[in-house]
Amino acid sequence: MITVTTGDSRPIFRQIIDAIRVKIAGGELAPGDKLPSVRSLAMQLTVNTNTVAKAYAELTAEGLIESRAGVGVFVSPPRRRLSDEERERRLAEAVDHFVGAVATLGFEPEDIVARLSAVLDDLLVHHR
Amino acid sequence: MITVTTGDSRPIFRQIIDAIRVKIAGGELAPGDKLPSVRSLAMQLTVNTNTVAKAYAELTAEGLIESRAGVGVFVSPPRRRLSDEERERRLAEAVDHFVGAVATLGFEPEDIVARLSAVLDDLLVHHR
Amino acid sequence: MITVTTGDSRPIFRQIIDAIRVKIAGGELAPGDKLPSVRSLAMQLTVNTNTVAKAYAELTAEGLIESRAGVGVFVSPPRRRLSDEERERRLAEAVDHFVGAVATLGFEPEDIVARLSAVLDDLLVHHR
Amino acid sequence: MITVTTGDSRPIFRQIIDAIRVKIAGGELAPGDKLPSVRSLAMQLTVNTNTVAKAYAELTAEGLIESRAGVGVFVSPPRRRLSDEERERRLAEAVDHFVGAVATLGFEPEDIVARLSAVLDDLLVHHR
DNA sequence: GTGGTCTAGACCACG
DNA sequence: GTGGTCTAGACCACT
Numbered sequence: 001m002i003t004v005t006t007g008d009s010r011p012i013f014r015q016i017i018d019a020i021r022v023k024i025a026g027g028e029l030a031p032g033d034k035l036p037s038v039r040s041l042a043m044q045l046t047v048n049t050n051t052v053a054k055a056y057a058e059l060t061a062e063g064l065i066e067s068r069a070g071v072g073v074f075v076s077p078p079r080r081r082l083s084d085e086e087r088e089r090r091l092a093e094a095v096d097h098f099v100g101a102v103a104t105l106g107f108e109p110e111d112i113v114a115r116l117s118a119v120l121d122d123l124l125v126h127h128r
Numbered sequence: 129m130i131t132v133t134t135g136d137s138r139p140i141f142r143q144i145i146d147a148i149r150v151k152i153a154g155g156e157l158a159p160g161d162k163l164p165s166v167r168s169l170a171m172q173l174t175v176n177t178n179t180v181a182k183a184y185a186e187l188t189a190e191g192l193i194e195s196r197a198g199v200g201v202f203v204s205p206p207r208r209r210l211s212d213e214e215r216e217r218r219l220a221e222a223v224d225h226f227v228g229a230v231a232t233l234g235f236e237p238e239d240i241v242a243r244l245s246a247v248l249d250d251l252l253v254h255h256r
Numbered sequence: 257m258i259t260v261t262t263g264d265s266r267p268i269f270r271q272i273i274d275a276i277r278v279k280i281a282g283g284e285l286a287p288g289d290k291l292p293s294v295r296s297l298a299m300q301l302t303v304n305t306n307t308v309a310k311a312y313a314e315l316t317a318e319g320l321i322e323s324r325a326g327v328g329v330f331v332s333p334p335r336r337r338l339s340d341e342e343r344e345r346r347l348a349e350a351v352d353h354f355v356g357a358v359a360t361l362g363f364e365p366e367d368i369v370a371r372l373s374a375v376l377d378d379l380l381v382h383h384r
Numbered sequence: 385m386i387t388v389t390t391g392d393s394r395p396i397f398r399q400i401i402d403a404i405r406v407k408i409a410g411g412e413l414a415p416g417d418k419l420p421s422v423r424s425l426a427m428q429l430t431v432n433t434n435t436v437a438k439a440y441a442e443l444t445a446e447g448l449i450e451s452r453a454g455v456g457v458f459v460s461p462p463r464r465r466l467s468d469e470e471r472e473r474r475l476a477e478a479v480d481h482f483v484g485a486v487a488t489l490g491f492e493p494e495d496i497v498a499r500l501s502a503v504l505d506d507l508l509v510h511h512r
Numbered sequence: 513g514t515g516g517t518c519t520a521g522a523c524c525a526c527g
Numbered sequence: 528g529t530g531g532t533c534t535a536g537a538c539c540a541c542t
Binding site: 327 | 533534535
């Protein structure tokens with residue numbers, strides 16, 4: 001089940017993208033699985049169909065899902081789409097953004113790392 | 129020295145905010161230190177003065193810096209301007225964004241955590 | 257100057273994407289060059305601004321251009337974004353599609369190759 | 385043997401059209417040869433019969449195949465059903481699509497041409 | 513003025 | 528019924 005929050009700083013379509021990415025990474029959505037249709041997800045989230053379609057389009061461009069016209073949207077078999085440099089660049093950027101966001105919140109580094117580690121392990125390790 | 133890059137997905141004013149936050153958290157900017165004026169920083173970064181002013185405004189609202197009329201802008205003494213709920217909310221949001229961004233990059237959880245841990249420790253622990 | 261044709265089987269936004277890709281590959285658009293604004297290109301092509309924005313968004317996702325909010329859209333410095341496998345896969349797919357489209361048109365293979373070669377050389381070699 | 389793949393950007397009916405075109409151009413399907421019935425091909429590919437029927441309809445319109453009532457579908461004797469203008473238009477469009485798709489993949493023009501040349505020669509020259 | 517997001521609604525292509 | 532494209536128009540964020 002995907003949820004969107006208006007309080008989140010990310011736009012709706014990006015919240016959808018991130019949520020589905022996490023489900024795929026965690027194995028909750030496996031290759032071949034069918035995603036909810038654009039219209040049904042839009043209704044469930046009470047957003048416009050175009051907003052869901054935009055999220056699905058980006059996930060398709062990333063090679064994570066594929067849509068079969070008239071049939072629906074499905075999780076793709078995994079493939080390495082990005083170069084190592086690009087993957088590295090994106091990780092570095094994500095780290096930079098994260099550090100910039102939490103640097104002055106007053107949490108201990110160990111607490112932050114523990115928090116993140118728990119979430120990541122739960123998602124990715126659980127999958128293996 | 130702060131730098132802004134066009135390749136970054138964050139808007140310029142946010143890059144400035146994050147960079148100053150990190151400098152403060154890491155001790156590179158200590159309480160009482162003087163920051164460059166809005167105008168001079170804008171000139172140095174070759175961005176609009178409004179952009180720098182916007183960044184300084186948010187940092188002021190967070191209680192990280194304060195401007196003394198006619199004198200300049202200075203790093204504030206450490207204090208908690210944000211409520212615990214707000215701090216928690218921001219951390220949770222940052223974790224969500226980060227996980228959504230790196231979930232499908234294909235890195236091992238340990239590698240991601242190690243990477244982040246190194247950056248955080250370098251910044252925050254070094255400071256204490 | 258970019259043009260779109262209603263007779264083309266590609267949707268408008270894809271025609272725009274392909275045209276800009278070719279201009280970038282051919283060096284007609286160099287890194288740092290400014291592209292026409294979303295609104296002005298939309299007006300010139302007499303299409304909706306969303307259509308142009310969609311094309312620009314995909315080119316941004318491909319790393320070919322970057323947009324600076326409030327300033328405009330610019331050609332990015334080149335970087336290798338895709339893995340070798342993905343580049344190879346895309347070339348193979350393009351070749352398959354092309355061959356499927358021209359196989360029974362009755363042209364001689366040499367003529368087809370010569371035609372394509374001329375276009376490619378004009379674009380890519382001219383650039384070096 | 386024809387195969388369809390979900391990873392391909394073309395709709396299924398177009399994949400079928402292209403595959404049969406290539407087989408005819410390459411001589412693997414010669415004039416007079418019998419094609420599988422709409423139903424049997426649909427069953428073999430596990431696609432809707434409408435999809436195969438649509439592909440056969442377009443191939444018939446192009447004069448490449450013909451159905452003899454109650455007997456089956458057969459490869460037509462070679463003839464030019466398309467006007468020179470239409471053939472030229474299709475070639476030009478195919479070239480445009482191809483160039484747009486590969487322009488920014490980072491391959492050398494010679495490599496692209498060599499690749500395409502090999503496939504075309506293998507198909508068409510071998511046939512003569 | 514620039515790009516980004518979202519909505520509403522229409523029409524088409526596909527299966 | 529499914530996704531894809533396009534339009535029109537609004538509102539927001541950024542500079």
